[in-house]
Amino acid sequence: MQKLMSILVCLLVLLPSIEAFGQGLPGLMVQTVGELERIELITGSAAQKEVNRLHGKSLAAEASAVARYAIPGSTNHPAEVWVSRVSSEQEARRQTGEMVHKMFENPNSPFRNPHRFDHAGKAVYHFEGMGMVHLIWYSGDLVFWISAESDHESILLEAFCR
Numbered sequence: 001m002q003k004l005m006s007i008l009v010c011l012l013v014l015l016p017s018i019e020a021f022g023q024g025l026p027g028l029m030v031q032t033v034g035e036l037e038r039i040e041l042i043t044g045s046a047a048q049k050e051v052n053r054l055h056g057k058s059l060a061a062e063a064s065a066v067a068r069y070a071i072p073g074s075t076n077h078p079a080e081v082w083v084s085r086v087s088s089e090q091e092a093r094r095q096t097g098e099m100v101h102k103m104f105e106n107p108n109s110p111f112r113n114p115h116r117f118d119h120a121g122k123a124v125y126h127f128e129g130m131g132m133v134h135l136i137w138y139s140g141d142l143v144f145w146i147s148a149e150s151d152h153e154s155i156l157l158e159a160f161c162r
Helices: 002-021 044-055 089-105 150-160
Strands: 036-043 063-070 079-085 112-119 122-129 132-139 142-148
Touching (some): 089 132, 132 150
16 A cells, blocks of 8 residues: 555656656747746647648647747747657658758748757757747757847756757
């Protein structure tokens, strides 16, 4: 009986973190990052519509989530985090590669000064454009895109690229 009770307690403690990294993409979208607070969270079909609208076409994703962050009391949101779960790590790598390639190659792209760097063992692609920095990477079967003011880049990477 004591063993069973210990197992149940462990499950209750671990379940929220398992959900965050399992199917529950909203669990990845932390409430605060440094001085930024999450002001909007879009999930489910509404999030997928946002992702498709951003890309101008329908993308193959099993689930998506979009979070917008702002400094409390501010009217602008200096950061957006987009994440999609796709069918496999291979598909995440393919989608990330295709997106980055198109951004590099398109002479009319609003994205400039591209470079790649490693963070927490992941290849992160950095672009500038539209007054923000844009960070793109994949981790397992998840594809991430962060758009943020440059002074929030480091804290957002620490929070989401781990």
